[in-house]
Amino acid sequence: MNAEEFRKYGRQMVDYIADYLENIREREVVHKVTPGYLKKLLPNEAPENPEDFAEVFKDIDKFIMPGVTHWHSPYFHGYFAAGNTYPSILGDMLSDAIGCIGFSWATSPACTELEVITTDWLGKMLALPEEFLHCGPGNGGGVIQSTASETVFLCLLAARNKIVDKVKKESPDIEEKDILSKLVGYSTDQANSSVHRAALLGAVRMHKLNSDANFSLRGETLTEAIEKDKKEGLIPFFLCASLGTTGTCAFDNIEELGPICEAENIWMHIDAAYAGSAFVCPEYRKYMKGIQYAETFSVNPHKWMLVNFDLSVMWIKNSSYLVDAFNVDPIYLRHTNEGKVPDYRHWQIPLGRRFRSLKLWFMLRSYGVSGVQNYIRKHCQLAKDFEKLILDDGRFEITSETVMGLVCFRLKKGNKLTEKLLSEILEDGKIYMIPAFSRGTYFLRLAVVAERTTTDDIQYSYDVIRRCADKVLSSSVDSEADEPVVVDIDLPRKKSSVNGDNRDTVRVNGHDK
Numbered sequence: 001m002n003a004e005e006f007r008k009y010g011r012q013m014v015d016y017i018a019d020y021l022e023n024i025r026e027r028e029v030v031h032k033v034t035p036g037y038l039k040k041l042l043p044n045e046a047p048e049n050p051e052d053f054a055e056v057f058k059d060i061d062k063f064i065m066p067g068v069t070h071w072h073s074p075y076f077h078g079y080f081a082a083g084n085t086y087p088s089i090l091g092d093m094l095s096d097a098i099g100c101i102g103f104s105w106a107t108s109p110a111c112t113e114l115e116v117i118t119t120d121w122l123g124k125m126l127a128l129p130e131e132f133l134h135c136g137p138g139n140g141g142g143v144i145q146s147t148a149s150e151t152v153f154l155c156l157l158a159a160r161n162k163i164v165d166k167v168k169k170e171s172p173d174i175e176e177k178d179i180l181s182k183l184v185g186y187s188t189d190q191a192n193s194s195v196h197r198a199a200l201l202g203a204v205r206m207h208k209l210n211s212d213a214n215f216s217l218r219g220e221t222l223t224e225a226i227e228k229d230k231k232e233g234l235i236p237f238f239l240c241a242s243l244g245t246t247g248t249c250a251f252d253n254i255e256e257l258g259p260i261c262e263a264e265n266i267w268m269h270i271d272a273a274y275a276g277s278a279f280v281c282p283e284y285r286k287y288m289k290g291i292q293y294a295e296t297f298s299v300n301p302h303k304w305m306l307v308n309f310d311l312s313v314m315w316i317k318n319s320s321y322l323v324d325a326f327n328v329d330p331i332y333l334r335h336t337n338e339g340k341v342p343d344y345r346h347w348q349i350p351l352g353r354r355f356r357s358l359k360l361w362f363m364l365r366s367y368g369v370s371g372v373q374n375y376i377r378k379h380c381q382l383a384k385d386f387e388k389l390i391l392d393d394g395r396f397e398i399t400s401e402t403v404m405g406l407v408c409f410r411l412k413k414g415n416k417l418t419e420k421l422l423s424e425i426l427e428d429g430k431i432y433m434i435p436a437f438s439r440g441t442y443f444l445r446l447a448v449v450a451e452r453t454t455t456d457d458i459q460y461s462y463d464v465i466r467r468c469a470d471k472v473l474s475s476s477v478d479s480e481a482d483e484p485v486v487v488d489i490d491l492p493r494k495k496s497s498v499n500g501d502n503r504d505t506v507r508v509n510g511h512d513k
């Protein structure tokens with residue numbers, strides 16, 4: 001493709017994208033394909049000779065779009081938000097064109113420096129303590145990672161390194177392998193599955209602690225666990241606290257947990273992947289009280305702050321725990337300005353890194369702090385509107401408090417019928433939701449996801465649910481479920497859908513998404 005063709009097809013693609021996003025309501029929110037659908041449509045080998053891009057373009061609608069789930073449709077209510085905006089898309093376009101591999105400052109100074117500036121901007125917007133900022137008093141700062149999962153793994157490794165060093169210093173006779181075999185980390189039973197995966201990857205124990213009636217991890221529970229584990233000779237070293245859990249958007253009580261971690265020399269990481277974006281609004285900051293006790297904090301702007309995947313930000317108070325822990329500097333990566341600015345390769349797992357701060361910068365300048373606040377408040381209000389519709393209906397109940405953009409509800413008549421209701425909704429295909437299961441209760445999660453969602457859209461989604469409930473309730477014999485059968489792998493709607501990848505049920509107790 002030459003520059004002329006690039007201009008032509010680039011314009012065509014931008015038009016295609018704008019049409020796609022502006023008219024997304026008209027599409028069926030979930031695909032109707034079955035696994036292997038694409039293999040039947042595409043050749044088995046790459047083309048031997050070049051093809052005209054016009055031909056390729058035609059195939060987007062023909063082959064790709066039928067297999068797409070439209071996450072930015074206002075009728076997509078599954079999981080949590082996935083951010084996306086035009087400035088963010090433009091940022092990724094430019095990043096792709098520059099295509100630098102910004103592992104050190106010297107490989108493209110703008111790539112590192114814009115990341116330092118934008119993560120400071122964002123940290124200030126979220127009212128993080130100064131210690132988390134590059135411009136703060138210590139050597140803290142923010143860094144863009146791909147995902148919250150990567151961040152929790154990295155923080156666990158840094159914490160592991162820190163405790164091993166400390167124990168070695170105190171007791172030089174203990175061998176490292178013996179220290180490692182005694183380490184224990186903690187999280188709530190509501191934590192995202194990535195937290196336990198981090199422990200598996202990091203080869204340390206991780207105890208899931210019971211949350212209270214509001215799905216919040218409390219200090220007393222942590223204290224009991226620490227005491228029990230210490231008696232057994234274990235070494236507590238890490239806590240992943242969640243602000244806004246995936247299942248019900250619950251908040252661990254970090255004001256209680258923080259001082260315990262401080263006293264016990266436990267690294268407190270805070271996973272605020274979804275809810276952290278709301279801290280841009282002062283009225284939600286009550287949920288981050290105790291933040292000063294955290295070593296690390298993470299938020300996914302790619303979830304709920306208008307930036308497309310992938311852009312997850314991690315802040316650390318003392319970056320030397322990362323930089324010193326994993327520094328393997330060969331000569332070919334060195335440069336003369338080392339030490340004056342972060343060399344972000346030390347702050348992450350891969351060596352290479354994209355120029356991701358561009359899309360954050362474009363978005364922040366296009367929306368401003370007030371624009372981001374309006375967006376968050378609008379989603380929270382729409383969730384409240386939906387909650388009201390559901391409660392006024394009379395046949396539903398709310399299963400956990402609606403705090404942000406997520407409503408958890410079910411039919412009063414119980415698990416079995418709520419399950420049937422979801423089957424009916426998914427069969428109907430006009431909106432998309434996923435269920436969750438917790439402490440014997442099966443419920444539905446309606447997340448307000450798309451930037452374009454309006455009051456009318458929420459009314460529409462409620463109307464779909466009401467209609468499906470009419471159908472389910474009129475055809476049911478009055479029965480309350482005994483043991484609920486959790487929809488495990490495949491959604492009831494289509495037994496063989498590509499969706500059947502285990503992600504469609506959030507299990508709030510035990511395993512999760």
Ligand SMILES: *Cc1c(COP(=O)(O)O)cnc(C)c1O
Nearest residue numbers: 147148149192244245246273274
């Ligand atoms: C979505 C989510 C994650 C995982 O986010 P990734 O960036 O996809 O790894 C982690 N924690 C919570 C609370 C989440 O909601």
